[in-house]
Amino acid sequence: MAAALKPGETCAADIVDLSHDGRGVARIDGKAVFVAGALPGERVIVAIGKRRRRMDEARLVEIVSASADRVAPRCAHFGVCGGCSLQHLAPAAQLAAKQAQLLQDLERIGGVRPERVLAPVAGPSWAYRRRARLGVRFVHKKGRVLAGFRERDQPYLADLRRCEVLAGGLADLPAELAALIDTLSIRERLPQVEVAVGDEAAALVFRVLEAPPPQDLQKLEEFGRRRGLQIHLQSGGIDSIRPLGAAPPPLRYLIDGFAVAIEFGPSDFIQVNGRINAAMVAAAAQHLQAEAGDSVLDLFCGLGNFTLALAGRAARITGVDGDPQLVDRARANAVLNGIGNATFHTDNLFAPAGFGSWAALRYDRLLLDPPRAGAREAVLQMAHWGPRRVVYISCHPASMARDAGVLVASQGYRLIAAGVMDMFAHTTHVESIAVFERRA
Numbered sequence: 001m002a003a004a005l006k007p008g009e010t011c012a013a014d015i016v017d018l019s020h021d022g023r024g025v026a027r028i029d030g031k032a033v034f035v036a037g038a039l040p041g042e043r044v045i046v047a048i049g050k051r052r053r054r055m056d057e058a059r060l061v062e063i064v065s066a067s068a069d070r071v072a073p074r075c076a077h078f079g080v081c082g083g084c085s086l087q088h089l090a091p092a093a094q095l096a097a098k099q100a101q102l103l104q105d106l107e108r109i110g111g112v113r114p115e116r117v118l119a120p121v122a123g124p125s126w127a128y129r130r131r132a133r134l135g136v137r138f139v140h141k142k143g144r145v146l147a148g149f150r151e152r153d154q155p156y157l158a159d160l161r162r163c164e165v166l167a168g169g170l171a172d173l174p175a176e177l178a179a180l181i182d183t184l185s186i187r188e189r190l191p192q193v194e195v196a197v198g199d200e201a202a203a204l205v206f207r208v209l210e211a212p213p214p215q216d217l218q219k220l221e222e223f224g225r226r227r228g229l230q231i232h233l234q235s236g237g238i239d240s241i242r243p244l245g246a247a248p249p250p251l252r253y254l255i256d257g258f259a260v261a262i263e264f265g266p267s268d269f270i271q272v273n274g275r276i277n278a279a280m281v282a283a284a285a286q287h288l289q290a291e292a293g294d295s296v297l298d299l300f301c302g303l304g305n306f307t308l309a310l311a312g313r314a315a316r317i318t319g320v321d322g323d324p325q326l327v328d329r330a331r332a333n334a335v336l337n338g339i340g341n342a343t344f345h346t347d348n349l350f351a352p353a354g355f356g357s358w359a360a361l362r363y364d365r366l367l368l369d370p371p372r373a374g375a376r377e378a379v380l381q382m383a384h385w386g387p388r389r390v391v392y393i394s395c396h397p398a399s400m401a402r403d404a405g406v407l408v409a410s411q412g413y414r415l416i417a418a419g420v421m422d423m424f425a426h427t428t429h430v431e432s433i434a435v436f437e438r439r440a
Helices: 091-110 173-182 214-227 274-288 307-313 324-336 397-409
Strands: 010-018 024-028 031-035 043-051 055-065 131-139 144-148 192-197 202-207 230-234 251-255 260-264 295-299 316-321 342-346 365-368 389-394 413-421 431-438
Touching: 010 031, 010 055, 024 043, 024 055, 031 043, 091 397, 091 413, 091 431, 131 173, 144 173, 173 214, 214 230, 251 274, 260 307, 260 324, 274 307, 274 365, 274 389, 274 413, 274 431, 295 307, 307 316, 307 324, 307 342, 316 324, 324 342, 389 397, 397 413, 397 431
Parallel strands: 031 055, 202 230, 295 316, 295 365, 316 342, 365 389
Antiparallel strands: 010 024, 010 043, 024 031, 043 055, 131 144, 131 192, 192 202, 251 260, 389 431, 413 431
């Protein structure tokens, strides 16, 4: 057997797969080798890097034969910035890779296969991101402030001028923020800026580790006026966020096709891609198949994104979430939209023993939209609630696959359909939807 290649040595390799983090996968001397920037179907030259017991890493040196799905990245910072890792892969191929990952996870982790694979839901690939958290740092060696996302696989901030996926005409925001913060006296005490974009307005939340003096406040206010942005300061936890100057009107977005408006605060969770969110709500309504006399349960309801859109298709709908601030906003959104058949409760959905009176009822339909951890504790209550249909929206296919296995193996359901949605184009994030029906 030939001696194993040493770090720094080069060789030719065929890329046979795409890893969950977007790297090409080759097999060299029978061992998996991960190559950032390489795509399936390509013949490449790589330089061996880190070696591990089960897998190695390598650096892409040359593309000998390119994939037909390879495209030129639009962003000048691609390959350095860690915000996007798939800009070199055509959008349709990105979705196909995410669909393959979802189906693989369902079978490998959950031991289930959907009876039908749904067509991927595509949306805008650029200028779509309406929530972002930008890091800020004054770098002494450069003598200036950087603002943006971290470098790929590094703890350092990338030196960004633009971000092509930021919504609301904010592509130039990294450079603008860096220039602004560089003029502030507290430039070394301002570690991040959160971005929130509504349909008609956008807001920035500046995290400040000490109170800005009047001259800094004046510069921040002027920047907000010039760019048409709401400016907020955050001195501590989420509860410390305050607007700079008079309180602006709430941010809001409309859910197309449902005549529902959702108001939200600059730090509230909203789905990142507005067009995909509207398509996702429509898909949930289609697959839930709620009827006029039905009772619907929406777990992890947040601001009421799904709850209020679905309210017009059921007799009553109950939303539950663990964040009391979001639940309060959901109630206010119900009033804003004149919806009277939606009720909301605050409960820790990871602690069934403490569930309130809502949990003692039966429901005809049930929607789940949990965080990355999934909804295992809620899923184990499914037989008690007895919904005929369950729609599961997931931001993490592995946890959803685990929960799907439980629903099918022990809760009496069939996995009748599953598919992906392009919530985060150009990233390896996989947003998916699964539809379950109670077995007769």
